[in-house]
Amino acid sequence: MSLTALFGQLLLGLINGSFYAMLSLGLAIIFGLLAIVNAAQGAFYMLGAFVAWMLLQYLGIGYWWALLLAPLAVGIIGMILERTLIARVYNLNHLYGLLLTLGVFQIIQGMFVHWYGTSGQPYGDPVGLTGGYNLGFMFLPAYRAWVVGVSLVFCFGTWYGIEKTRLGAYLRAATENPMLVRAFGINVPRMVTLTFGGGVALAGLAGVLAAPIYQVNPMMGANILITVFAVVVIGGFGSILGSIVTGLALGVLEGFSKVFYPEASNMVIFAVMIIVLMVKPAGLFGRER
Amino acid sequence: MLEPVLEIAGLHGHYGESHVLHGVDLSVGSGKVVTIVGRNGAGKTTTLRAVMGMLAKRAGSIRVMGTETIAFAPERVARLGVGYVPEERGIFASLNVAENLFLPPVLAPGGMSSDEIYRLFPNLKERGRSQGSKLSGGEQQMLAIARVLRTGARFLILDEPTEGLAPVLVQQIGKVLETIKEKGLTVLLVEQNFRFASRVSDSHYVMESGKIIDRLDREEVAGKMSRLEAYLGF
Numbered sequence: 001m002s003l004t005a006l007f008g009q010l011l012l013g014l015i016n017g018s019f020y021a022m023l024s025l026g027l028a029i030i031f032g033l034l035a036i037v038n039a040a041q042g043a044f045y046m047l048g049a050f051v052a053w054m055l056l057q058y059l060g061i062g063y064w065w066a067l068l069l070a071p072l073a074v075g076i077i078g079m080i081l082e083r084t085l086i087a088r089v090y091n092l093n094h095l096y097g098l099l100l101t102l103g104v105f106q107i108i109q110g111m112f113v114h115w116y117g118t119s120g121q122p123y124g125d126p127v128g129l130t131g132g133y134n135l136g137f138m139f140l141p142a143y144r145a146w147v148v149g150v151s152l153v154f155c156f157g158t159w160y161g162i163e164k165t166r167l168g169a170y171l172r173a174a175t176e177n178p179m180l181v182r183a184f185g186i187n188v189p190r191m192v193t194l195t196f197g198g199g200v201a202l203a204g205l206a207g208v209l210a211a212p213i214y215q216v217n218p219m220m221g222a223n224i225l226i227t228v229f230a231v232v233v234i235g236g237f238g239s240i241l242g243s244i245v246t247g248l249a250l251g252v253l254e255g256f257s258k259v260f261y262p263e264a265s266n267m268v269i270f271a272v273m274i275i276v277l278m279v280k281p282a283g284l285f286g287r288e289r
Numbered sequence: 290m291l292e293p294v295l296e297i298a299g300l301h302g303h304y305g306e307s308h309v310l311h312g313v314d315l316s317v318g319s320g321k322v323v324t325i326v327g328r329n330g331a332g333k334t335t336t337l338r339a340v341m342g343m344l345a346k347r348a349g350s351i352r353v354m355g356t357e358t359i360a361f362a363p364e365r366v367a368r369l370g371v372g373y374v375p376e377e378r379g380i381f382a383s384l385n386v387a388e389n390l391f392l393p394p395v396l397a398p399g400g401m402s403s404d405e406i407y408r409l410f411p412n413l414k415e416r417g418r419s420q421g422s423k424l425s426g427g428e429q430q431m432l433a434i435a436r437v438l439r440t441g442a443r444f445l446i447l448d449e450p451t452e453g454l455a456p457v458l459v460q461q462i463g464k465v466l467e468t469i470k471e472k473g474l475t476v477l478l479v480e481q482n483f484r485f486a487s488r489v490s491d492s493h494y495v496m497e498s499g500k501i502i503d504r505l506d507r508e509e510v511a512g513k514m515s516r517l518e519a520y521l522g523f
Contacts, residue, residue, distance in 0.1 A: 169388045173381045180379045183341050184393035184440075185367035 006259050007138035013255020014248065015144055015213065018151035019045075021247030022206040023228045024235065025155055026199035028243040029162070032175045033195045036086060036097035037237075041228065042221030043108040044200040047074050048207025050112060053123050053216040063126030067208055074204025075197035082196040087189075105221070112218035120215030147209045154205065155244045162240055171195065230273045236286020246284060292355055294319050294444045294475040295340065300349035302332075302339045302499075309335045311499040312349070317444075322466065322476040324486040327496035328522060333479040334376055336496070337446050340477070341373050342366040353444070369444075370397050372437030376448040376479075378429045382422035386413055389421050389432055393440045400441030409465065410435050427458040434465060444475045451482045459485055483521060495520045 023041055030038045051073050052066035061069070081104060089096040125143045132141040162168035174181040174188050182188045207220075214220060228247075235246030250269050258265040276284060295317040302310035310332050317323045325333045338344045340351055342363040351359050353369050367373070372393070381389055390406070390413060407414040410431045416424065424432065430450055437445060450466075451459045459482065466489045469476060480486040486493065487510050495503040495517070503520065505513055 166391070169384055169392055172383045173392055176381050176383055177379060179343050179363065180373075180375060181392075182363035183343060183367055183373045183375070185364050185396055186394065187364050189362075 004138050009255040009259045010252060011138070011140070011144055011148075011255075013252040013258070014148050015251070016254060017248040017251020018148050018155075019206045019210055019224060019247075020228055020231045020251050021155050021244045022151050022202050023224065024231045024243035024247050025158060025240065026202035027228065027232055028235075028238050028240050029158070029171075029202075030196055030199040032238045032240075033171060033178075033192055034082075034086070034090070034097075035094060036089075036101065036196075037094060038196075038199070039098055039102040039225070040081075040105040040108065041101075041200065041203050042223075042225030043105040044074050044078060044203040044221075045207040045210070045224060046112065046218060046221035047077065047108065048204030049123070049211040049216045049220060050116075050207075050218075051204070052208040052211050053121050056123070057121075063208075063212070066211075067205070070208045071201040071204040074207070075201035078200035079193050079197040082193050086196070087192075105225075109218055109221060116218055118217065118219055120217035123211040123216050125212045143212055147213065150209060151206065154202065155247075158202070159240050159244060227269055230269050232283075234269075234273050234276045234283055236283025239283065239285040239287075242283060242285025292319070293317055293352075294321075294354055295477060296350075296352040297336070297340070298350040300336070300339060300347065300351060302335055302344045302348075303346035304335070304344075309499050310339065310347075313496075313499070313501055315494055315501055317475055317477050318491075319475055320470075320473050321491040322470055322478060322489050323492050323494065324478040324480050324490040325494045325496050325501075326480060326483060326486060326517075326521060329481075331496040332499040333496055334448055335499075337373075337448050337477070337479055340366070340446060341371070367393075367442075368396055370442050372396075372440055372442030372445045374433045374437060374445065374447045374450060376452070378426075378433040380421040380424065380429045380432055382420065384421050385418050386421060386424065386432060387417040390417075390436050390439065393436050395440050397441035397443065399443075401438045403439070406435050406439060409438075409468065427454050427461075430454060430458070430462065431465075434462070438469070442474075445469065445477070447476060447478045449479055449481060451480065451485050463489060483517070493517075 023045055027038055027041050030036055048070045051070035052063065055061040055066045055069060085100060085104065086097065089100055129143040129146050132139055162171055170181065170186055170191065174191060178188045210220070231247050231250055232243060234250065235242030250272065254265055254268055257268045293316045297313055297315040300310055300313040313336055325336065327333050335344060339347045342358065342361045342365065347359060349359060350357060353366060353371060356369060358366050384392065412428055413432055413435055416428065434450065450462050454462070463485060466476065478486065478490065490507065492504060492506045493510065494501050497520065505517065510517070
């Protein structure tokens with residue numbers, strides 16, 4: 001086996017891991033504050049990619065603006081859904097939130113399959129990030145380096161924002177006791193809506209980042225969602241740092257297995273999930289509730 | 290005559306299906322410390338929760354500083370300048386002491402500065418980086434009171450601040466309440482510890498089965514102790 005192939009797969013693993021991390025991070029934030037398992041997260045990832053593609057296709061707006069506009073659009077769509085639909089199930093069992101968002105996921109995905117089919121739309125590398133660097137032991141495409149960098153910045157930025165800032169303290173406090181936080185004069189319902197918007201915007205951003213790497217395909221959300229749920233279970237549901245570290249690590253692990261034992265690469269994450277569930281049911285970073 | 294800071298009239302409240310408050314009438318004058326006493330389950334905590342807008346089903350009239358708040362969400366009640374110290378203290382376990390202390394936003398000018406707070410509660414400064422869950426009961430109570438003193442709230446609602454505390458800590462809370470009173474703040478207190486309550490309060494409302502059944506002013510308490518004892522079942 002060549003070293004180039006090894007590093008190539010490692011890089012691909014790191015990129016997939018970046019997407020896992022961003023999606024599961026969004027899930028963790030939303031679950032923390034809303035106690036909703038947002039099964040529509042995959043749809044928001046797909047939407048991010050599609051909005052970027054549509055901006056280019058219909059309006060001639062390129063990648064750099066899409067990087068800002070697509071997550072914004074996805075966040076706004078998410079906030080509208082939270083206000084009109086998801087807010088209605090807060091007082092019910094968690095299962096209702098899961099089923100509701102799963103339905104939303106199917107509807108969004110179904111619409112895009114209906115309009116665009118399942119063959120996928122190409123989206124080129126953005127101007128300024130074509131080509132790459134020869135590192136000697138491997139060729140590093142500029143765009144892929146960018147993706148890993150951006151997702152790391154956003155993941156750790158989000159972690160810092162939640163764990164170390166005043167706004168994050170509101171969020172953590174409201175996760176524990178929302179009524180009391182309201183009694184201090186903070187508008188928690190508005191914070192919940194913004195948090196949902198932020199959580200799905202992260203998925204939307206991952207979608208834009210993914211567009212030039214994979215084709216823009218209505219099924220891309222479904223493909224990644226199952227893995228992301230496994231990541232979330234392994235990391236521990238609701239754990240911020242857990243979702244980031246686990247997402248990246250499992251992406252890399254998946255990449256490694258593609259080199260050493262390709263047949264297992266599709267199931268290695270699920271094998272890890274089963275082992276973690278047996279040994280530490282709350283997940284690696286999770287706390288028993 | 291100043292307008293009352295709190296004026297409750299004909300307040301009814303429900304927890305789910307059960308009717309808990311049956312027409313509560315109560316008034317708290319500006320700068321006064323008023324206590325609600327009564328046995329367990331009389332509806333004292335529920336009354337405070339209703340005032341804070343935290344009781345989902347409520348009807349009647351609650352006027353806070355002249356504003357009708359019966360339909361207000363908790364955050365709107367708070368922004369009128371109300372500070373709430375809940376039962377069980379409500380310290381956030383995932384936040385450290387300093388984060389807990391600085392969590393409630395400033396509602397109005399005139400709140401205590403951090404220096405004043407730390408002078409009044411020296412322990413909180415030493416323990417700033419400890420997690421909220423690591424504090425002793427007394428420290429948690431001090432923190433719960435300290436964090437609303439920072440906000441500039443002119444009206445404080447305290448739910449059993451002495452519950453489960455050793456006598457020396459109860460005394461300390463008493464001193465804090467005196468300081469609060471000297472600053473001209475208005476306080477509504479729920480308290481099981483009547484000896485503590487009688488030292489700091491200007492008047493006492495006795496609550497039973499979701500209603501106010503009697504009111505005693507400070508100077509009446511000594512003469513009518515036997516009546517109170519009958520109410521409270523000492």
